[in-house]
Amino acid sequence: MIGYPNQKSNMHSHQVRDNYMGRGMSLEDDLNKSNEYYLETQRALIHKKPIPVQIVKVDYPHRSAARITEAYYKTPSTTDYNGIYRGKAIDFEAKETKSKTSFPLKNIHPHQIKHLERVLYHGGIGFVIIRFSSFDETYLVDAAYMIDRYQNSDTKSIPYAQIKANASIIRRGFTPRLCYLDNVDELYFKEETCK
Amino acid sequence: MIGYPNQKSNMHSHQVRDNYMGRGMSLEDDLNKSNEYYLETQRALIHKKPIPVQIVKVDYPHRSAARITEAYYKTPSTTDYNGIYRGKAIDFEAKETKSKTSFPLKNIHPHQIKHLERVLYHGGIGFVIIRFSSFDETYLVDAAYMIDRYQNSDTKSIPYAQIKANASIIRRGFTPRLCYLDNVDELYFKEETCK
Numbered sequence: 001m002i003g004y005p006n007q008k009s010n011m012h013s014h015q016v017r018d019n020y021m022g023r024g025m026s027l028e029d030d031l032n033k034s035n036e037y038y039l040e041t042q043r044a045l046i047h048k049k050p051i052p053v054q055i056v057k058v059d060y061p062h063r064s065a066a067r068i069t070e071a072y073y074k075t076p077s078t079t080d081y082n083g084i085y086r087g088k089a090i091d092f093e094a095k096e097t098k099s100k101t102s103f104p105l106k107n108i109h110p111h112q113i114k115h116l117e118r119v120l121y122h123g124g125i126g127f128v129i130i131r132f133s134s135f136d137e138t139y140l141v142d143a144a145y146m147i148d149r150y151q152n153s154d155t156k157s158i159p160y161a162q163i164k165a166n167a168s169i170i171r172r173g174f175t176p177r178l179c180y181l182d183n184v185d186e187l188y189f190k191e192e193t194c195k
Numbered sequence: 196m197i198g199y200p201n202q203k204s205n206m207h208s209h210q211v212r213d214n215y216m217g218r219g220m221s222l223e224d225d226l227n228k229s230n231e232y233y234l235e236t237q238r239a240l241i242h243k244k245p246i247p248v249q250i251v252k253v254d255y256p257h258r259s260a261a262r263i264t265e266a267y268y269k270t271p272s273t274t275d276y277n278g279i280y281r282g283k284a285i286d287f288e289a290k291e292t293k294s295k296t297s298f299p300l301k302n303i304h305p306h307q308i309k310h311l312e313r314v315l316y317h318g319g320i321g322f323v324i325i326r327f328s329s330f331d332e333t334y335l336v337d338a339a340y341m342i343d344r345y346q347n348s349d350t351k352s353i354p355y356a357q358i359k360a361n362a363s364i365i366r367r368g369f370t371p372r373l374c375y376l377d378n379v380d381e382l383y384f385k386e387e388t389c390k
Contacts, residue, residue, distance in 0.1 A: 045310075045317045047273055050247040053263065068248065068266040078242055082277065087318030089284035115240075122240045123282030 027096045027131045027138065031081065034176035044181060046083030046090060052076050078115045079126075085181065086189060089124035091116070092143075096131040102157035103130050105150055113150045116143040125188050129170070129180060132160060139167035140183040222291045222326045222333065226276065229371035239376060241278030241285060247271050273310045274321075280376065281384060284319035286311070287338075291326040297352035298325055300345055308345045311338040320383050324365070324375060327355060334362035335378040 031048070038044040057070035079093040093116070095107045108128070119126035126143030145166055149158050168183045226243070233239040252265035274288040288311070290302045303323070314321035321338030340361055344353050363378045 039313070042313075042316065045313045045319075050245040050269075051250070052245040053248050053250075053266070055246070055248070065267055068268070069264060071248070071263040071266055072260055073263070074245075084284040084286075084314065084317040084319045087284075089279040089282075089319075091279075118234070118237075118240045119279065121237065122279040124240075124279045124284075 026133075027094055027129070030177040031094055031129070034178045034180065035081075037176040038181060044083060044085040044090070046081060046085065048081050049078070075109060075111075077111050079112055085125070085184060088188070089119070089122075090184070091119040091124050092127045092129060094129040096133050098133055100132070100134045100160065102159045103163060104157045105153070106156065108146075108150065113147055117147055120144060125184065130163060130167070138170040138172070138178060139163055140170055140180055140187070141167040142187065221328075222289055222324070225372040226289055226324070229373045229375065230276075232371040233376060239278060239280040239285070241276060241280065243276050244273070270304060270306070272306050274307055280320070280379060283383070284314070284317075285379070286314040286319050287322045287324060289324040291328050293328055295327070295329045295355065297354045298358060299352045300348070301351065303341075303345065308342055312342055315339060320379065325358060325362070333365040333367070333373060334358055335365055335375055335382070336362040337382065
């Protein structure tokens with residue numbers, strides 16, 4: 001499982017961004033930029049959590065920053081994003097799919113679903129942001145609906161049409177790039193805005 | 196700044212736990228165990244965030260897990276712990292000091308103070324947990340007090356006596372090891388418990 005620390009295996013090595021391979025980069029980028037904007041305009045305090053990494057070995061070169069020379073990705077035990085909005089705890093996961101027909105449920109880890117259940121139990125606002133990159137459409141899917149589909153669906157995916165019918169489409173903008181807090185306002189703060 | 200990737204510098208390399216060197220290990224351990232207990236008993240949903248790491252190089256050995264071979268610690272832009280308790284967003288930092296006379300303010304990054312200010316602005320509960328390891332005493336220090344001391348204090352530390360007078364001491368137990376949510380109840384939910 002664990003390789004030889006001093007083995008030179010540059011043939012299989014890659015320069016990477018601070019981003020786990022295979023995850024949707026551009027949705028993440030859009031969300032980070034939007035969260036930055038929301039932070040600066042004091043509308044919300046939402047951050048992406050760092051990628052969980054198991055650190056095995058660290059070098060301390062003279063007069064240089066500590067260098068991690070052996071580490072492994074860990075399975076995340078929570079969702080990627082959380083923070084505070086309008087006094088409420090907010091917690092969500094973001095996923096991108098190239099499929100034109102459905103969202104594959106294997107994109108979400110079982111313990112992330114468990115985590116979203118806990119978010120709702122403790123009184124937070126929970127959801128999943130799903131992008132169908134082929135259509136360039138991004139949806140906010142309420143956690144309760146996602147949990148139900150995950151646990152009670154016979155199939156291994158949620159059809160695109162079902163998401164379209166049950167989720168809320170997120171408007172794109174320049175700043176923020178994804179106006180997802182407008183969807184949050186409409187879905188979770190309706191009573192207050194209608195007063 | 197950045198070392199040579201293939202340089203064998205094992206003289207300065209160490210096996211590490213998943214824990215940034217120099218940070219108090221045992222306070223972190225106590226908090227993680229306590230949070231686990233609070234999670235299992237459904238009292239609260241509080242997690243430690245992963246250590247922020249800048250990943251530079253990853254190897255993909257055959258039939259093995261991806262191995263990160265070059266990465267660096269990043270300065271955290273938020274506090275270490277957050278979650279949901281009694282419907283409220285909760286956010287805190289934890290620090291340990293060996294000093295018997297004061298808590299050195301350099302233990303907290305300026306952007307962590309900024310982050311705690313934002314937590315309060317957006318309606319969350321924020322604090323710092325400080326352990327004086329020489330006395331084996333752990334205190335919950337309200338964020339507003341900490342921010343004020345950080346910004347308005349002439350000295351570079353908060354005297355132990357001042358913390359003792361202005362913070363709330365956390366009771367130790369077996370499970371949880373640190374009953375810090377009892378302090379949170381008393382400090383932030385007083386009105387409700389007195390009804």
